[in-house]
Amino acid sequence: MKFLFSDYALGAAVATDLVNTSAQVRRSTGETLRDPEGLGRFLDEHGIPADAAGCVRRPTEEDLKQVLALRRELRELLESGSEEEFADGANALLRREAVEPSLERDPDGRWQWYAGTGQRASLSGELAALIGIGLLGVLRTLSHDRVRHCASPACDGMFVDTSKAGRRRYCMPAVCGNRLNVAAHRARRGAAGQ
Numbered sequence: 243m244k245f246l247f248s249d250y251a252l253g254a255a256v257a258t259d260l261v262n263t264s265a266q267v268r269r270s271t272g273e274t275l276r277d278p279e280g281l282g283r284f285l286d287e288h289g290i291p292a293d294a295a296g297c298v299r300r301p302t303e304e305d306l307k308q309v310l311a312l313r314r315e316l317r318e319l320l321e322s323g324s325e326e327e328f329a330d331g332a333n334a335l336l337r338r339e340a341v342e343p344s345l346e347r348d349p350d351g352r353w354q355w356y357a358g359t360g361q362r363a364s365l366s367g368e369l370a371a372l373i374g375i376g377l378l379g380v381l382r383t384l385s386h387d388r389v390r391h392c393a394s395p396a397c398d399g400m401f402v403d404t405s406k407a408g409r410r411r412y413c414m415p416a417v418c419g420n421r422l423n424v425a426a427h428r429a430r431r432g433a434a435g436q
């Protein structure tokens with residue numbers, strides 16, 4: 243699998259969405275990565291090729307087990323208190339598989355730095371490299387305070403904010419923002435009725 247070193251937003255988005263697939267965050271719908279098929283759908287949604295590991299196949303039970311372990315590790319990393327701890331953890335993710343840098347033309351013909359993982363890299367190792375590059379890019383280009391907890395009191399999610407303004411508040415804006423709006427609306431209505 244090959245990805246752009248400069249595209250930290252992709253790795254950051256995958257990191258955000260991966261931690262928020264857990265039952266801890268999905269209180270109403272439950273665990274998203276229940277089986278290898280669920281993991282396959284997650285990869286498809288992010289445009290990550292299912293043959294990421296170098297052979298054409300769908301994720302296996304073993305892939306799922308490893309990705310769930312990566313998710314637990316990632317959650318801890320996002321919660322890390324210091325920038326140094328965060329950098330160390332993200333560097334460790336990046337180094338899990340051998341990542342080879344190369345300078346190649348992108349589809350528009352411009353020269354770009356790419357990171358490539360080898361033919362025998364595991365799916366979780368490739369995700370770890372992609373996420374590691376994303377988190378390190380955020381730390382270098384933006385800042386560590388772009389890693390935050392969801393502002394909804396009813397949600398235990400986390401996210402990495404790569405927006406230009408840096409004012410993102412929710413892990414899943416369509417869900418957590420709305421839930422809060424609905425609660426506020428009910429509270430107002432309740433207060434008006436008294």
Ligand SMILES: [Zn+2]
Pocket residue numbers: 392393394397398399400412413414418
């Ligand atoms: Zn949330």
